[in-house]
Amino acid sequence: MTYLDHAATTPVLPSVVEAMTAAMAQGGNASSLHTSGRAARRRVEEARESLARDLGARPSEVIFTSGGTESDNLAVAGIYRARVRENPGRCRILASPTEHHAVLDVLEYLEQCEGAVLGWLEVDDYGRVHADTLAAAIAENPADVALVTVMWANNEVGTVNPIRELAQVAHGAKIPMHTDAVQALGQLPVDFGRCGADAMTITGHKVGGPTGVGLLLLSREVSVVPILHGGGQERGVRSGTLDVAGIIGLAVAVADAQANRVERALFLAGLRDDLIAGVTELVEDVVVAGDPGQSLVDGGPSRLPGNAHLRFPGCEGDSLLMLLDARGIECSTGSACTAGVARPSHVLLAMGVPEQEARGALRFSLGHTSTEADVAALLGAIGPVVERARKAAMAGARRRS
Known part of the structure; x- marks a missing residue:
C-alpha cells in the first residue's frame, strides 16, 4: 500500500516499539508505594521530564491523558467550568469554526447543556484566524469571555495559525487560551513556553508514538475542573492509572519528532x-x-x-x-x-x-x-x-x- x-495516524517508530516492549516487561503501577510501583513512577517521571524539555514546558505542566480528544475536552470544558465557577458572568467561548470535532463537539455540549455562548472567530480564505479578529471579538465584552481556543495547525488544509499573537491578545484581556497542537508537533517549531498558550493538546500517534496516549500541557496558573474523578493522579486534574509503557513510548516519539x-x-x-x-x-x-x-x-x-x-x-x-x-x-x-x-x-x-x-x-x-x-x-x-x-x-x- x-x-x-x-x-x-502515522506508523509507530521502531524505537518506540522497542522502548514500549521493554517497559511492558517490567510492570508496576506508578501509584503504588512498593518497589515495583516506585520503579514505575521513576520511569514515568523520567518520561515527563524528557517531554517537558522537548516541548518547552515545566515537568509540572505535563498532564498525561489518553490522547488528543481527552486533552481537548479537559482543556475546553475544564477551563470553562473553572472560569464560570469563579464568575458566572464568564459564559462566552471564542473559537475558530475550523477546529477539530474534539473541540467543536465539546463546545456544542457546553452550549446546549451548560449555558455557554459560542463566539465564532471568522477565518480568511486560507482558514486562518487573525489577531485583530480575536481582539475585536474580545472587545465586544471582555468581562464575559471564559476562554479562547484556536488550533495551531489545521488538520485538513494545513493552515498554520499565529498562536503567539493570538495568545498575546487573549492575555491582554486576562483570558486563558488553549491550542490544539496535534498536527503541529513534528512539523512546526512547537514550544509551549514561547507560544504563550495556557493549555496545549498533544497526542502520540501523529508523531510515530502509540495510539491511546497523549498529554495536555497546562500552565500552573490556570484552574481546571476535572472531567474524570478517581485516584487524583496528575495534579488531581486527570485521575486514572498511568499507562507507563505508553508514556515512555510517547516520550521517545516526541523526542524523535523534535530532534528531526x-x-x-x-x-x-x-x-x-x-x-x-x-x-x-x-x-x-x-x-x-x-x-x-x-x-x-x-x-x-x-x-x-x-x-x-x-x-x-x-x-x-x-x-x-x-x-x-x-x-x-x-x-x-x-x-x-x-x-x-x-x-x-x-x-x-x-x-x-x-x-x-x-x-x-x-x-x-x-x-x-x-x-x-x-x-x-x-x-x-x-x-x-x-x-x-x-x-x-x-x-x-x-x-x-
Missing part, C-alpha cells in the same frame, strides 16, 4: 510540492486549498510541510478515495461522515468554499515513512481515477435529472 494519510523536525520538514515540503505540481499538471481544474506556504507564521512555515489538500471539481471525494484505495493508495477526504450521511467539510465551508465544490476534496498527508515512490505511485494513478470519478458523477447527475 501507498500510505498518504499520516495526518490521521527541521530536516524532516524540509524533505516533506519537497515531496508535497512535487505531489501538488504533478497532480495539477496531470489533472485539469485542480484547486489547492489552504495557504500557499510561502510565508512564515511564528517562526515556521505558514502551511504544514506534509499537507496537500486538493479539490477536484466534478468529482465526489468519497468516490476518488475508494478508486485510489482500489489501486493501493490510501488518503482521506475533506469531509466527515455523520450518521451515515456524507457532509462537506466544515473547514472548507468556513473558508467560503461552495458546498458542491467542497465535496470533491482529498487530503494527502505525508510523514516519516513517506518517499518519492509514494508520490510517484499517486501520480501514476490520479489521472485515470479522476477521469473515472468525473464520468460517474456526470452519469449520476443525468439519472437524478
